Amino acid sequence: MGCCNKECGLIAGAVIGAVVAILGGVLIPVGNRIIKGTVEKESVIEPGSTAYDNWVTTGAAVYRQFWLFDVKNPVEVVQYGAKPVVVEKGPYTYRTRYLPRANITFNPNDTVSFLLPLNAIFEPAMSVGPEEDKVTSLNLAVAGAYSMFPEEVHPFLNALIKSSNSSLFQYRTVKELLWGYKDPMLKSTLGVFVPYNNTYDGYYTVYTGKEDISRVGIIDRWRGERSLPYWNDTYCDMINGTDASSFPPFLDKKKPLYFFSSDICRSVSASYEKTMDLKGIKVYRYTLLPSTLASPTVNPDNRCFCKNPKTTKNCTLAGVLDIGPCKDARPIYISLPHFLQGSPSLREAILGLNPSEEHHQTFLDVEPTTGFSLRFAKRIQLNMMYGPSNVITVLEKVKDYTVFPILWMNETAALDEATADMFKKELISRIQMLEIIQQSLLGTGLTVFALCLIFYCVVRRRRSKSMF
Secondary structure: OHHHHHHHHHHHHHHHHHHHHHHHHHHHHHHHHHHHHHHHHHHOOOOOOHHHHHHHOOOOOEEEEEEEEEEOOHHHHHHHOOOOEEEEEEEEEEEEOOOOOEEEEEEOOOEEEEEEEEOEEEOHHHOOOOOOOEEEEEOHHHHHHHHHOOHHHHHHHHHHHHHOOOOOEEEEEHHHHHHOEEOOOOOOEEOOOOOOOOEEEEEEEEEOOOOOHHHOOOEEEEOOEOEOOOOOOOOOOEOOOEOOOEOOOOOOOOOOEEEEEOOOOEEEEEEEEEEEEEOOEEEEEEEEOHHHHOOOOOOHHHHHHOOOOOOOOOOOOOOEEEOHHHOOOOOEEEEOHHHOOOOHHHHHOOEOOOOOHHHHOOEEEEOOOOOEEEEEEEEEEEEEEEOOOOOOHHHOOOOOOEEEEEEEEEEEEEOOHHHHHHHHHHHHHHHHHHHHHHHHHHHHHHHHHHHHHHHHHHHHHHHHHHOO
16 A cells, blocks of 8 residues: 555656646746737837837937047148048037927827937036047038039139138037038038037837837838938838837847938948847847948949949949938038948048947847847948049149048947846846746656656566565
8 A cells, every 4th residue: 555655646746747847838838928918018109108108208318429530731631632640539428319209299000200309418527628629620611612513613612712711621629510610611600510409300200019019110201201302212212110219029130120310311221240248138239231331333232322423433432321412412421430341442541540340330239029229339420522623722732532531420328227227127027037937837847747757667666576
């Protein structure tokens, strides 16, 4: 009887272990459904959701850091045709996007429309010096007029340059170059970001995700249109993806992320690079591929972005994007800082550039379950172009068309410790707890089942031996 009771107990233990293991196995799909449902509910852009609370307000502080290129040999460039020597000066840091989204309107087709207010506040503690610091930089009026006016007007332009005592370069404060100054030649206000303060980006119309969570945050319209009016090409004029502040949840690292940037007047994609830890939260890092700004000879999709074969070496120049079509025809060229991933000729024309993947690459760190961007660095260089002229005195010694760097900026944000702790408490810890329960039940059940089965076999074997 004792042996029988022991065997029965082991069988019962094995059954219980199997039941516990099955319960743990059953909890896996059930738990996944719970997690999926919770994330989808909190990711929808509607009042009351976690996504909406962070979406309406600015969330993490967003900063724009500027490094300006200070020309060290302006006289030699103008008088002798020497290559410009530059030294970057910065950062000069401004807090931006600190105002909530404006004119929020929910539409009946699962979309919401809004404006993004644009303002900048100088942050002295995060800067190398005051806004009154001065640098020698390219003369925006001279370079701009050279490109915008036809050659027939260049004699008049040359007279205008001389009468206003202007030259190819100018000595200005950081504040003037960024936010505006009265130009003596054109008698108007010029600046890299004129106008900026008290303006808006948008209207944006994006999907709320209420009907289809896979479309949450994806842009439906920008300024009332589903495509851009700049490039006269179906591909280049596409508005793809989100605004990069978030993406639809449950990321697949094999698929790129698409986002639209009004700063560069086009949509781009970023690909998964690696998994990282950000304040105890697992994130996927996405970066731009070199093909994004590759020349059309390497990436044929970029041919519709090439508008001026003369200044882009017959569309073979890599690493720059002429955004003049969306900037009132002003000769503005976008690139990565220090012409990272650009043609060698760009760096050879300007001495003092030193591109670095670590410091000049654009990246997004996205939490894969929710699709929230928890840290990003959007790094862009603004350039203008000038070239040779037999008429304009300050350009007589220039030998070739030059894409000249004015400044580069790093628009960046990252969640703080308090937000990270809340994120981990409200989401990550719950997911981890559910996974621990699942794994514990499955592991304990399988262990009990296996041990009871082993001991049952041992007892049976001993019992069989004792009978002989």
